[in-house]
Amino acid sequence: MLRALPALLLASCLACSSSDDPTPGGEACERFSFPLSDATTASHVSSCSSTACGNGENPPNSGMHCPTWLSCQSFTTEQPRCSWLHNLEHGHAVFLYNCPEGCADEVAKLEAAQARAAQGSNGVRRALVAPDAQLPKRFAALLWRRTYLMDAVDPDALACLLALQDQDAPEPGLLCSP
Numbered sequence: 001m002l003r004a005l006p007a008l009l010l011a012s013c014l015a016c017s018s019s020d021d022p023t024p025g026g027e028a029c030e031r032f033s034f035p036l037s038d039a040t041t042a043s044h045v046s047s048c049s050s051t052a053c054g055n056g057e058n059p060p061n062s063g064m065h066c067p068t069w070l071s072c073q074s075f076t077t078e079q080p081r082c083s084w085l086h087n088l089e090h091g092h093a094v095f096l097y098n099c100p101e102g103c104a105d106e107v108a109k110l111e112a113a114q115a116r117a118a119q120g121s122n123g124v125r126r127a128l129v130a131p132d133a134q135l136p137k138r139f140a141a142l143l144w145r146r147t148y149l150m151d152a153v154d155p156d157a158l159a160c161l162l163a164l165q166d167q168d169a170p171e172p173g174l175l176c177s178p
Contacts (some may be wrong), residue, residue: 030158037061041168042089045082053082059096059132059140060085060146063107072176074111075130084128088144091169092176093117093127093162096142098135106153108138113141113158118165120175128167128176144169 040055044067055062055113065085072092084094095110110129117127132140137149141161145168148161166172 028149028156029163032148032157032160034148034164035144036145036168039145044086048080048082052108053085057147058134058136059142059147061088062145065089069176070128070130070178072114072117072124072126072128073178074107074114075128076131077130078145079128079130081132081134083105084130087128087176088142089170090176091118091126091144091166091172092173092174093165094140094142095129095158096126096132096135096140097129098131098133098138100133103138109153109155110139110141112159113153113155113162116159117162118173120173122175122177124176124178126174126176127162143167 036054037057040063043064045052045064048066048068052064055063060081063085066082068083069086069090070079070083087094095114097107097110114125114127114129117125120126137151139150141148141151141158143161143165148157
């Protein structure tokens with residue numbers, strides 16, 4: 001019995017340490033598509049109020065942007081697109097919602113995904129959540145050059161998208177302040 005104990009402990013530890021997080025190319029993520037938009041510049045505009053921000057998509061997922069970025073937190077007010085574009089350049093994830101009537105349960109799902117984003121060396125999760133009244137659907141999840149639009153938040157899709165975090169960002173892995 002004592003000889004079998006190490007094997008049982010090893011088997012149980014392997015089961016405990018396995019992750020339920022989807023990985024790029026993994027079977028759990030095959031049903032989602034996160035195509036890359038055309039490559040665009042990652043240049044800064046002179047003013048965050050510039051209309052030259054973005055790559056022409058709605059919502060923009062790359063292109064010219066502000067020289068400043070946003071802290072990684074959950075905002076209750078709309079934030080300038082030109083600013084969170086800079087977050088995307090740094091490899092941060094951006095989760096957006098457009099729910100004028102309110103959608104607290106769905107925003108909580110976005111915040112749960114935010115809590116699973118890559119962590120900077122300062123311990124801050126490198127993602128933000130914010131409302132955006134210009135969205136063509138109720139929800140969007142973005143990485144640099146990648147957009148996933150949804151009518152309802154899909155936690156599995158968000159986990160799969162987060163598995164691609166930093167992959168295409170011009171300045172990947174940069175810290176975010178809380």
